[in-house]
Amino acid sequence: MLEAFGLRMKMILGFGTRTRPRAFASGLLATLGLQSSTATALLTASFVDRQLIGSRMAQIVLLGANVGTALTAVLVSVQIDAVAPCLVLAGYVLRQRSQTIASGIGGALIGVGLMLVSLTLLEHATMPMRDSPLLAAFLPMLDNAWPVALLLAAGISVVCSSSLAAVLLIASVPLPPELTVVLVLGANLGGAVSPVLASAGLGVVARRVATGNLIVRGIGCLIALPLISPIVPQLVALPMDLTGLAVEAHLIFNIALAAAIWPLNRAVVSLVEHLLPGEAPATAARRNWLDDSLLDKPLLALSGASREVLAIGDAVERMLSQTRTAFRTDNSSPLAEVAELESQVDCRQQEVKNYLSRLTGNASEDERRRSIDILDYVINLEHIGDIVDKGLAAEVHKKIGLGLRFSDEGYQELERLFLVTQEVLRMAQTVFMTRDRDMARQLMELKVEIRNQERQSAQRHLIRLREGQAQSRETSSLHLDILRDLKRINSHAVSVAHPILDEQGLLVESRLRATRSAQSS
Template sequence: MLDLCGAVALLLWGVRMVKTGVMRAFGPRLRLWIGSAVRNRVAAFGVGIAATIVLQSSTATAMMAASFTAGGFMSSMMAQAIMLGANIGTGIVTRLLVFDIHFLAPLLIATGVVSFSFSHSKPLKGFCRALLGLGMMLLSLQLLGQATEPMRHAKVLTALMAALEAVPVLAVAVAAVLAAAASSSMAIVLLAMSLATADTVSPMTGLALVLGANLGGAIPPLVATLRHQAAARRVTFGNLLVRLLGCILLLPFIETVSALLSKFAVDPGLFVADAHILFNISIAAIMLPLLRPWSMLMRKILPDAPGPRSGPLHLDAECLDSPALALAGAARETLAIGDRIASMLEMSLEALRINDISRCASIADMDDEIDRLNSAVKLYLARLDRPRLNIGEADRSDDIIGYATNLEHVGDIIDRNLCELVEKKIRNQLSFSSEGAAEIEEIYNLTFSNLRMAQSILLSMDDHLARKLVKAKVDIRHLEERSAANHMSRLREGIVESIQTSSLHMDMLRDLKRINAHIAAIAYPILKRHGLLRESRVVAVGTER
């Protein structure tokens, strides 16, 4: 049993390494390729098969399809077609692994380790990681065969398999639980193949385990999208429901079907692999023509329920005839963008304080939403009839667009720079010195204050607040300079924490300074209109001292 558990664990880790390696090497291209599969259901079906063969994980394909659907880049019907293909792709991978290519395991592992050690680019390292994972999978299959060989004489296992054979529904439930716990239907199917090869399970029990593995494999993607939009949940829930219906339809005839299929299978292990493929092909043949009504049914079961931040809430097209109302709505939407920026800053600071990398997990999604809201605000204001606007309204429109654009830049800095620095600190288990941590947190707190002031300026357009914000930006610059100087002093003193986090400290200061520069940008047009803005900070030649 210990050998069996170790072999299954090695198989799961190999599958994980192949998936992460392929995503790191070809992730952007793969996403683009999957996203392009929206022309028709047959093309989407084929892309689902191919993507799952490459990734060796229908869960990964499901998550990408769900994210595309949630983002509006793919219809629910096309996503369901991709999932039908993904289920078959898993079966094809399982069938390919049956071939006697175990001799490649040490070669792939050695090649993966050596190549990874001498690779420098991220895509090449990802490819080497995938090779290493594939070698681990082949090795685990060999270990599975060795571990299950003595089991045919084990009385406990024989009694357990007899109980499962007497109650096929129980076998389906057990396999479903194992597949859900392992987040891999393929691993459970391969385990069932090993048991069948060792004559531990009958063809009927093997088929029941295949049904359970398919059912349980659809649970992890559903759990992962529970907090996502309804569009994403419809993809994963629809996939689970399709597999459940397939199991329900086949269970009453499982003895007859297993007896029929076993006549054409020479090897018990091949019977399990072929049954896995045939089950998913049968489901695809039934569901592909019915995807449109099926998608409509999923929409009724899981209707869209817009949350407080599911999209633009204040951009009413009917107000475009009234510039004052349209500008007020655009300003309110831009304030909502500012609130999201504040949340992103709070999450990054909290992750920095308590070394919790999960706090950064939703920042990327929030940045994507900010990008969409920023585009919506600009497109909305672009629809205003510019010649009809008076000078004040035209200036107001420009101020809103400028502030929204600067907030979008702030979101990018938080997502692509600050979060990466926070994650680097956590991954490498680094700690700032107490003085350095206090300095960074002080700049964070001043940034929160400046953001609140900028939000007030957008509403009031008050020139006194604008002058105060510009002064606060100067204070941030001075604080950043003092913190950098203090950091250099700590380096000269040989403080270990400062030496280890030197680049992190300086980069965070730089990024927070850039964020404050974008926040303060709203003040300059207001000060310029009031004649309170100099053209340059450089002292004129005639006034030099």
């Protein structure tokens, strides 16, 4: 699902967090699509790390993700194993398609089908265990040691990197009702540990998100443990013929936890900020990767130039991020950094061009081609920097200076395109570094989608003008100028995919249709 709808998933998380209900729904929907609250947590943490989502909204997103993974368990545990072969077959057929979306959906269908097959195999495999005298002797011991059972289930969840897998495993084994609920609580606790481990390499702001989710689930388990004995009889009385006690308890626990934590979200965020204080900003000097002593070694020289260009791309992405911050907050302070970064980008890209022009003549054909690709990309980055500084930043400054306000629809359209553009820049950096053909293809497909978004936004803006909306009339030229500049930025960023796809013979010379005379000849 990430392969097919990765950018759309990120848009759901990044754009759907302006209010708490929308943030909760975004986390729930993203997890239903990804079938993993851990994946949603990592995406959310990375967005917080890049200041695209606030910490408070991020915790609400994860509450929705927890409910989403519980709903996923309900869907998967329903007795639909008979459709597993159909899902795998359909997934295989779609996987052979060249389109990224079809291929990604195919992979997801294969995954779901194999999960259903595994549940059936797991049920058959555990049949001897159910009649085992050793299990009959072990379970009463575990039933009398709930903390041990809780930690055991948490460990299983961490090993599986998924509370969903742990809950389904628990549901497949015959256990006393109270012990089942204890193990489900442990699975939820362990499911919050995986994002903490996976986000260890991110900034402190991102780590707070995963840590906050762990604290929330830990508090929930501590509160729920003493209530198990009085609540379990009521849970057993529920109609659970299709899903079972473990899955139902998993869903009820996460819904109750979301309802309890929702009004206390501010306190949770404050607690996490106290436990994980902010880091001092780094003041390390810039490193120059252009080493003149390597000019007679083209491979090493090109590696250094590539790393320098990646640093330039990071600076350009920072320029766009600061411009978007100013756009969202109506504060022109971040724009001062944009002008400073633009002068650095101009200077550094000129250094790269001069450096590559001095490569010795013993470079191979592949190395000369790589040199041209690096030049093309750094020139496009410099164009993007110019567009951000002289176009977008100036337009945002005008919006702030004149106190202009877009209509709600217009603002959302521009905000969505800002977010997509930032993601395209990050993908372009990855494509430049890895030269991955599949991601290059995704970039090209995104270009078409972004062009359609820009055209649709312009059309909707004209409709609002015809309807006489005052805000749209006041911001008309500004709205269209920002749309144009964001579209241009995307075009320059996507161009990094051209040489990669051209080498594979996947590009055509022109998008023009053949004329009738040419067809007849």
